[in-house]
Amino acid sequence: MIDLHTHTTSSDGTDTPFALINKALSAGITTLAVTDHDTTSSWQEAISALRPPMSLVLGSEISTLTTSGISVHMLGLLFDGENLVMQSMLADTRDMRIPRMRKMIELLIIDGYNVTIEDVMLAAPKGATLGRPHLADALVANKIVASREEAFAELLNNDSKYYVSHAAPTPEEAIRCINQAGGVAVIAHPFASRRGEVISASTFTSLVAAGLHGIEVNHRDHSHEERKQLEQIALELDLVQTGSSDYHGSGKLNALGENLTDPAQWERLESLALERRVVTV
Ligand code: AMP
Ligand code: ZN
Ligand code: FE
Ligand code: FE
Numbered sequence: 001m002i003d004l005h006t007h008t009t010s011s012d013g014t015d016t017p018f019a020l021i022n023k024a025l026s027a028g029i030t031t032l033a034v035t036d037h038d039t040t041s042s043w044q045e046a047i048s049a050l051r052p053p054m055s056l057v058l059g060s061e062i063s064t065l066t067t068s069g070i071s072v073h074m075l076g077l078l079f080d081g082e083n084l085v086m087q088s089m090l091a092d093t094r095d096m097r098i099p100r101m102r103k104m105i106e107l108l109i110i111d112g113y114n115v116t117i118e119d120v121m122l123a124a125p126k127g128a129t130l131g132r133p134h135l136a137d138a139l140v141a142n143k144i145v146a147s148r149e150e151a152f153a154e155l156l157n158n159d160s161k162y163y164v165s166h167a168a169p170t171p172e173e174a175i176r177c178i179n180q181a182g183g184v185a186v187i188a189h190p191f192a193s194r195r196g197e198v199i200s201a202s203t204f205t206s207l208v209a210a211g212l213h214g215i216e217v218n219h220r221d222h223s224h225e226e227r228k229q230l231e232q233i234a235l236e237l238d239l240v241q242t243g244s245s246d247y248h249g250s251g252k253l254n255a256l257g258e259n260l261t262d263p264a265q266w267e268r269l270e271s272l273a274l275e276r277r278v279v280t281v
Contacts (some may be wrong), residue, residue, distance in 0.1 A: 002261040004033040004057065005075060005188060005216065005244035007251075009125040010042035011061075012133035014249030017045035025054055027256040031266065031278075033057035033077055033244070037129045038093045040081045047279055056279040061188055062178075063093055064171040070197050071158065071165060072187065074174040075216065078273035079183025086181040093168050097130045100166035104135060107162045108155070114142055132156045133251055148251055158196025171199075172210035179211040182274030186214035186242055191230055192221035201233055208237050213272050218243025218259040240269040 007013030008020050015023065017034060024032045030053055034046045043058045050056050059077035066072060079086060101120060108115055115138050123137035124130055136151035145151045155162050169177070171187070178185040187207060191198050204212070217230045218241075234241045243259040246252075261269075270278060 001027075001029045001257050002031040002263060002266050003029050003245050003247070003257050003259075004031075004059075004077065004186070004242050004261050004266070005035050005061065005219075006033065006247040006256070007036055007061075007249070008034060008042045008046075009128055010039050011036035011129040012131040012248060012251060014251045017042040018049040020247070020249075021046055021049035021051075021054070021056075024256055025051060029054065029257055031055045031057060031261075033059050033075075035059040035061045035075055035077070037061050037131060038063055038090045038097075039129045040087075040090070041127060043081055050279060050281050052281060058277065058279065059183070060090065062090070062174045063166070063168045064174045065165060065168045066170060066199065066203070069165065070199055071195075072171045072199060073189065074171055074178070075186040075188050076174070076178035076181070076183045077186065078270070078275075078277040079178050079181035080275075080277075083181035086177055089169055089174070089177050093166070094129050096166040096168065100164050101130055101135065103164045104132075104156075104162055107164070111162075113139070113144055113155070115139055115144065133248070149253075171207055175207060175210040175212050182277075184213040184240075184269055184273050185211060186216055186240070186269070187212060188216045189219045189221050189246070190215060191226040192219065193226070194221055201229065204233050204237055204239075208239070212239065214240035214242050214265075214269055216244060217241045218261075219246060220254055220258060221246075240265050240272070242266075242269070 062074045119138035124134040136148040175185040242261040
């Protein structure tokens with residue numbers, strides 16, 4: 001069982017990397033990718049928790065913005081974690097998330113919602129990439145909403161008046177950066193229209209020109225129809241198709257292994273990386 005997209009307390013997941021590895025082992029996952037938002041800080045603990053028969057794929061889910069302002073998540077897998085260009089791109093994005101969080105809080109306060117940056121910092125694990133789920137947790141702690149789900153439905157979704165984006169590389173820049181660090185680039189949930197505006201089918205041509213390797217086709221935020229469309233695009237552009245849970249611990253309903261990647265697709269994706277960087281013990 002191959003699950004190529006999960007989160008830990010290094011970003012907005014609720015399980016530590018240690019807990020994630022143990023739960024994935026129990027769930028029967030044999031190849032697991034750890035892909036926290038805009039960071040590689042979960043890698044070390046994940047490696048130390050690894051046990052047979054599991055193989056570990058180190059990665060990150062990079063936040064990007066198209067020139068027309070559409071939010072796109074790009075999974076970078078099997079890249080060199082010590083690559084300085086990559087680390088500086090990730091650090092810049094993490095830095096921009098702090099003023100962005102302050103802006104969202106300002107907008108909420110104007111409308112009478114009682115939440116401060118201190119509340120959000122308290123809700124976020126130490127060193128975690130700061131995201132809307134931490135703001136959601138602060139709103140839950142302050143009894144403004146009952147759950148992360150409700151916070152997103154009512155206040156924090158991409159179409160909400162309180163939503164603010166943060167400066168980020170374009171999808172093409174992120175893909176080129178992943179490639180120059182020796183990794184493979186897979187666009188995450190590209191047609192997840194429930195989250196907000198998504199890219200058009202024609203945009204994939206530009207992503208392929210930049211060096212895109214794969215498309216996350218099987219993901220809970222894609223309808224049957226959207227999966228079929230993406231499958232078609234992947235076939236036409238000769239891209240690898242993946243499936244994954246996008247597990248966030250108790251922060252989301254997504255269960256480990258609920259969507260999986262076909263072993264032949266994974267074999268091809270892995271072969272496209274510069275080096276064999278899958279970790280085994
Ligand atoms: P951010 O990176 O701060 O813009 O936050 C995006 C993250 O919020 C996503 O990666 C998801 O983990 C989470 N998210 C997005 N939509 C929802 C939702 N409807 N319910 C719960 N979490 C969500
Ligand atoms: Zn997330
Ligand atoms: Fe995502
Ligand atoms: Fe994700």
